[in-house]
Amino acid sequence: MLKTTPFHPRTSALVSAQTWRRWAGYQMASGYDPHPDREYAAVRSSAALFDVSPLHKYIMSGRDAGRLLDRLITRDVTKLKPGQVYYTPWCDASGKVVDDGTLSRLDEATYRLTSADSSLRWLQMNAVGMNVAIEDVSQKVATLALQGPLSRAILARLTPADLTRLKYFRVISTTLSDIPVGISRTGYTGDLGYEIWVDASHALALWDALIEAGTPYGIVPAGVWALDIARIEAGLIMLDVDYHSAHHALIEQRKSSPFEINLGWAVSAGKGPFNGRKPLVAERQRGARWGFVGLEIEWGSFERLFAAHHLPPQISNIPWRVSVPVSIGGSQVGYATSGCWSPLLKKPLALAHLSRPHDAAGTRVEIEVTVEHQRKRAAATVRTLPFFDPERKKA
Numbered sequence: 001m002l003k004t005t006p007f008h009p010r011t012s013a014l015v016s017a018q019t020w021r022r023w024a025g026y027q028m029a030s031g032y033d034p035h036p037d038r039e040y041a042a043v044r045s046s047a048a049l050f051d052v053s054p055l056h057k058y059i060m061s062g063r064d065a066g067r068l069l070d071r072l073i074t075r076d077v078t079k080l081k082p083g084q085v086y087y088t089p090w091c092d093a094s095g096k097v098v099d100d101g102t103l104s105r106l107d108e109a110t111y112r113l114t115s116a117d118s119s120l121r122w123l124q125m126n127a128v129g130m131n132v133a134i135e136d137v138s139q140k141v142a143t144l145a146l147q148g149p150l151s152r153a154i155l156a157r158l159t160p161a162d163l164t165r166l167k168y169f170r171v172i173s174t175t176l177s178d179i180p181v182g183i184s185r186t187g188y189t190g191d192l193g194y195e196i197w198v199d200a201s202h203a204l205a206l207w208d209a210l211i212e213a214g215t216p217y218g219i220v221p222a223g224v225w226a227l228d229i230a231r232i233e234a235g236l237i238m239l240d241v242d243y244h245s246a247h248h249a250l251i252e253q254r255k256s257s258p259f260e261i262n263l264g265w266a267v268s269a270g271k272g273p274f275n276g277r278k279p280l281v282a283e284r285q286r287g288a289r290w291g292f293v294g295l296e297i298e299w300g301s302f303e304r305l306f307a308a309h310h311l312p313p314q315i316s317n318i319p320w321r322v323s324v325p326v327s328i329g330g331s332q333v334g335y336a337t338s339g340c341w342s343p344l345l346k347k348p349l350a351l352a353h354l355s356r357p358h359d360a361a362g363t364r365v366e367i368e369v370t371v372e373h374q375r376k377r378a379a380a381t382v383r384t385l386p387f388f389d390p391e392r393k394k395a
Contacts, residue, residue, distance in 0.1 A: 002027040005053035006142040006203030014221055021224060024054040024116070029223035035317055036229060037343065039222035043189050043230045044344055046218035047148035049210060050227055052188070052195070053203075055101075056118055057138045061110045064130035069103060069111055072126050074258055074280070076271040080105045085169040085184055088266050089258045090122075091276030095283060096246035096255040098122065099239060100263070102186060104171045112137075112197075116239040122247075126275070142203040146210065146219075147193030147230070149392055154214040155183070155194060163194075168394040177209035188227060190234020192392040228319040229340045232349055235294055235385025237261055241321045242292070242337040242351055259288035260353070262385060291359025294383040295326070295336060297348035297367060301379035305371045315341050315348060325368045326352050327377065333358040336367055342387065349387055350380070358382075 003026050004012075017034040020027055028051070031039060042048040060068060070077035073088045080086055082105050089100040101115040113119070123134050146154065152163050161174040161183070171184035179202045187193035198206050211219060228238075237243060243261050244254045257280065258267050267280055303313045319340035326334045339350030350367060358365065361384045366377035 003139075005051055006200040007051045007053065007144070007207050010204060010207045011051055011221065015223075019223070019225075023224065024056065026054040028054060031223040031225045032221050036223070036225035037317060039220055039226035040229050040343060042218060042220035042222060043148050043191060043226060045149065046220070047146055047151045047154055047214055048189075048220050048222035048226060049207075049214070050145040050147065050222050051143075052145045053142045055138070055143060056115045056120075057136070057141050057143070058113045058115075058119065058123060059106075059110065059135045059137050060113065060123070060132055061135075062130075062132040063109070064127075064132040065109055065111055068123070068127050068130050068132050069113070070271065071274050072123070073103060074263075074267040074274065074276070075103075076268040077103070078271070082107050083170055083172065085171050085186055086266075087169070087186075089261075089263050091258065091280070092246045093275060094246070094255075095257050095276035095279035096249075097243060097258055097261065097263070098246050100237065102184075104184060106171070106173075106182075117245055117247075140200055142198050142200045142206075144196045144198075144206065144210070145187050145189075145193060146196065146214075147187045147189040147191055149192055150214075150217045150219075151193050154210065154217050154219060157213040158209055159183070176206060177213075179206050179209065181206065188234075188236060189230035190236065190386055190388055190393060191230065191390060192395070225318055228321075228338070229342070232319060232338055232340050232351060233342055233344065233386065233388040235262070235351065235387060237263075237292070237351070238321075238338065256290070256353075257283055257288060259283055260290040260292060262292040264288070287356065290334070290353050290355055292351070292353055292385075293359045293361075294385045294387050295339075295350040295352050295365065295367060295380040296383050296387075297339075297350065298379040298381065299347065302348060302369065305369055305376045305378060309372045311372070317341055317343070324350070326354060326380070327366050327368075328358060328364070333365065345387060351385075352382075354382065 019030040086103045104112045158176040182197035324336040334354035336350040336352040363382040
């Protein structure tokens with residue numbers, strides 16, 4: 001049986017089209033409407049409320065908590081200050097990515113790690129011989145993401161905290177409508193937004209308070225489809241969609257290093273030993289074999305493929321998650337892993353792995369498109385990610 005999140009009594013009543021999906025063992029809404037248009041629009045124009053409770057969440061505390069995490073992740077934990085959040089990958093001994101997530105330093109000796117996949121066993125294996133307590137709080141802590149340009153204004157109605165002082169990738173403890181919460185300036189949409197961490201017992205009260213405060217601002221509960229469109233526009237990767245965990249990949253070719261999925265910036269060049277350090281130092285010197293990039297599919301080329309069959313262009317407003325070949329001159333140079341029609345940019349977009357040097361911005365490529373049961377190729381241009389990066393995200 002699939003589990004349900006602490007917010008399910010509220011969210012389940014809103015799923016008009018019964019568009020349920022599985023997320024980390026939970027029953028979650030793809031969308032509350034039959035299509036994601038209204039929910040996506042809220043992300044970019046007002047505020048969307050996402051239930052992201054299926055994230056795996058771990059609390060680490062004790063004398064060696066920082067030491068454990070510095071061994072585990074690719075970023076330098078000694079530079080992470082209390083109240084600060086890292087986005088980071090972590091790797092196996094071969095320098096291949098196991099998972100990615102956020103690491104928050106809640107106080108001097110307490111950290112919270114989130115991950116897409118279960119990471120408890122990996123944490124325990126790396127903690128052997130260390131003085132550190134590891135607690136899986138995935139079901140004890142419920143999480144909402146309030147994302148969009150009016151998200152700060154909504155929260156300001158409920159909290160005594162001055163959120164104008166909460167910087168990008170920082171976290172505080174405060175209250176919302178007198179409910180104890182943690183608020184972090186983080187999210188998966190590439191927009192102004194916050195994630196709210198609350199004891200599961202207060203989940204429904206928190207949801208009700210946010211909906212009441214946000215209704216005058218146009219708050220909209222939103223599902224995975226809208227989140228997917230926003231994260232593609234933001235150029236953000238997804239485990240099991242854009243890359244495979246090194247722990248689950250069936251063959252070596254399915255594994256990726258941080259440099260191959262656009263996370264080379266998150267690999268410390270100067271810190272001491274950590275998982276995968278030696279192969280990652282070597283890869284930094286020689287260069288990665290693959291690049292992870294954006295593709296803008298040219299509308300005219302796409303349209304002509306359908307016009308040849310006397311059809312209008314057919315493109316879904318629901319994002320896709322399949323592997324699609326990308327070629328140059330008839331020879332495959334990579335593959336796209338997810339994509340969507342961007343309502344904001346008015347373009348079909350895709351995220352893709354391309355072999356070097358074909359990943360250079362401005363390179364002309366072709367992406368496979370199926371038209372009337374025939375495999376065709378539409379022209380596309382390589383773009384540096386993100387596609388959309390508004391100033392308000394960090395303002």
